Amino acid sequence: MRLRVDLLPHGNYPDVVLVIDVLRATTTAVTYLERGAEALLLTATPEVALSLRGEAPEGGLLLGGERGGLPIPGFDFGNSPVEAAAQNFTGRVVVMNTTNGTGAAHTAAQTGKHVLLAALTNAHAAARRARALATEEIAIVCAGTDLHVGLEDVYAAGVLAEYLLAMGEFSIDDGTRIALTVRRNAGNPIEALGSSGHGQHLVGLGLGDDVRYAAQVSTSTLVPVLGEAQEIPEALRFVAG
Amino acid sequence: MRLRVDLLPHGNYPDVVLVIDVLRATTTAVTYLERGAEALLLTATPEVALSLRGEAPEGGLLLGGERGGLPIPGFDFGNSPVEAAAQNFTGRVVVMNTTNGTGAAHTAAQTGKHVLLAALTNAHAAARRARALATEEIAIVCAGTDLHVGLEDVYAAGVLAEYLLAMGEFSIDDGTRIALTVRRNAGNPIEALGSSGHGQHLVGLGLGDDVRYAAQVSTSTLVPVLGEAQEIPEALRFVAG
Numbered sequence: 001m002r003l004r005v006d007l008l009p010h011g012n013y014p015d016v017v018l019v020i021d022v023l024r025a026t027t028t029a030v031t032y033l034e035r036g037a038e039a040l041l042l043t044a045t046p047e048v049a050l051s052l053r054g055e056a057p058e059g060g061l062l063l064g065g066e067r068g069g070l071p072i073p074g075f076d077f078g079n080s081p082v083e084a085a086a087q088n089f090t091g092r093v094v095v096m097n098t099t100n101g102t103g104a105a106h107t108a109a110q111t112g113k114h115v116l117l118a119a120l121t122n123a124h125a126a127a128r129r130a131r132a133l134a135t136e137e138i139a140i141v142c143a144g145t146d147l148h149v150g151l152e153d154v155y156a157a158g159v160l161a162e163y164l165l166a167m168g169e170f171s172i173d174d175g176t177r178i179a180l181t182v183r184r185n186a187g188n189p190i191e192a193l194g195s196s197g198h199g200q201h202l203v204g205l206g207l208g209d210d211v212r213y214a215a216q217v218s219t220s221t222l223v224p225v226l227g228e229a230q231e232i233p234e235a236l237r238f239v240a241g
Numbered sequence: 242m243r244l245r246v247d248l249l250p251h252g253n254y255p256d257v258v259l260v261i262d263v264l265r266a267t268t269t270a271v272t273y274l275e276r277g278a279e280a281l282l283l284t285a286t287p288e289v290a291l292s293l294r295g296e297a298p299e300g301g302l303l304l305g306g307e308r309g310g311l312p313i314p315g316f317d318f319g320n321s322p323v324e325a326a327a328q329n330f331t332g333r334v335v336v337m338n339t340t341n342g343t344g345a346a347h348t349a350a351q352t353g354k355h356v357l358l359a360a361l362t363n364a365h366a367a368a369r370r371a372r373a374l375a376t377e378e379i380a381i382v383c384a385g386t387d388l389h390v391g392l393e394d395v396y397a398a399g400v401l402a403e404y405l406l407a408m409g410e411f412s413i414d415d416g417t418r419i420a421l422t423v424r425r426n427a428g429n430p431i432e433a434l435g436s437s438g439h440g441q442h443l444v445g446l447g448l449g450d451d452v453r454y455a456a457q458v459s460t461s462t463l464v465p466v467l468g469e470a471q472e473i474p475e476a477l478r479f480v481a482g
Contacts, residue, residue: 007248007390007419149248151415174392174438178248178423185426186418197415 002137005175008144009107016134017112021143022152025101027119027214031081033222036090041235042102048234049095065097104143115226124218127163151196158183189215243378246416249385250348257375258353262384263393266342268360268455272322274463277331282476283343289475290336306338345384356467365459368404392437399424430456
């Protein structure tokens with residue numbers, strides 16, 4: 001079994017893909033499911049999200065997302081896990097569009113057999129699920145920020161890699177070696193996320209609570225899994241796996 | 242002043258770019274200049290290299306390069322720094338084409354004002370030269386291997402970043418934070434290069450001496466610098482800076 005960490009989305013994933021965007025898309029996605037959401041629809045653009053709502057019955061879909069860390073006009077929620085944790089989404093479908101995380105999920109879905117969303121908050125559960133599904137390769141894909149590598153995603157990839165290496169034998173690549181080195185030497189999760197460029201940006205926007213929320217490790221057992229039947233090609237449907 | 246490390250070539254470099262392909266293109270480039278070469282021509286493809294020789298006077302150009310670590314048919318040298326160190330290139334022009342390093346140099350040259358080739362062997366000299374030239378940003382660009390990040394290049398980027406941070410004030414990005422963490426925690430240069438996927442590949446090809454050669458730190462003061470007047474658009478001309 002191969003274990004591969006892509007420090008930025010690269011493509012050509014043959015088997016299981018774990019998509020990471022710790023600050024904040026995948027952390028928020030896990031929280032929506034924790035708070036009862038029935039499904040998540042990840043769209044490639046904000047326009048697709050808005051048009052999906054236009055087609056749905058009144059109040060049928062909620063929209064969550066951000067650009068540059070700030071809420072998108074016309075959306076209900078701002079991609080904040082703290083905000084999501086305070087709401088009840090039971091039976092609701094949330095449409096998500098974010099700067100980096102949703103794009104990475106679409107890249108993963110092009111070829112991946114199984115696409116899961118991973119964060120620090122569901123790291124152990126996501127690793128277990130990936131291990132159970134994989135037959136040849138587990139690829140951990142860091143979303144990064146605006147095409148630049150994000151320390152917070154590489155750190156989380158290292159946490160996932162550590163869990164996976166404890167579950168069985170893997171051949172690893174240099175991306176995995178780098179992620180493990182970062183995980184073991186960049187401090188505790190709060191320090192690592194807080195020292196990242198994107199973490200500092202969010203703190204500057206007054207969103208430090210989201211950074212602290214995202215630094216919790218394995219507090220959730222929910223793993224968003226890409227469903228097999230995709231009704232809308234421009235929107236990836238994830239459900240609790 | 243900004244310091245930025247791209248773990249793979251990304252583009253949009255406004256100022257000084259240090260291109261790193263430790264195993265082996267930039268290490269070999271430094272060695273050609275050490276052994277007297279007058280200039281290096283980095284071509285985008287092997288075909289351009291062969292056609293340049295066709296147009297040159299008999300014996301006027303030497304060709305060095307590799308694909309997958311092995312010499313290219315029709316070339317004189319195989320991108321080996323150990324092989325280069327045993328030859329005398331005084332007054333000669335060497336045309337180079339390699340799998341990753343020459344492509345990264347071409348990406349850097351698209352926008353960079355000053356493009357330098359850096360390796361562990363010339364790390365201190367390359368950092369000093371970059372610091373002297375830069376007015377707004379120094380970008381350290383890791384060539385990687387076949388679009389995947391290479392531990393050896395990230396390690397060398399960390400060595401360069403340490404030198405630069407000792408020379409003045411910089412704002413740094415997450416790529417720099419990751420490279421510094423790798424440099425400080427992945428062992429000594431021989432251990433880091435030897436544990437990388439590409440280092441292991443070269444050892445398997447019987448090229449372990451090249452890996453050991455490339456792990457020497459700051460043994461050369463020569464820095465290949467992209468010349469200002471480029472006569473042939475498909476071939477970047479580097480001279481000793």
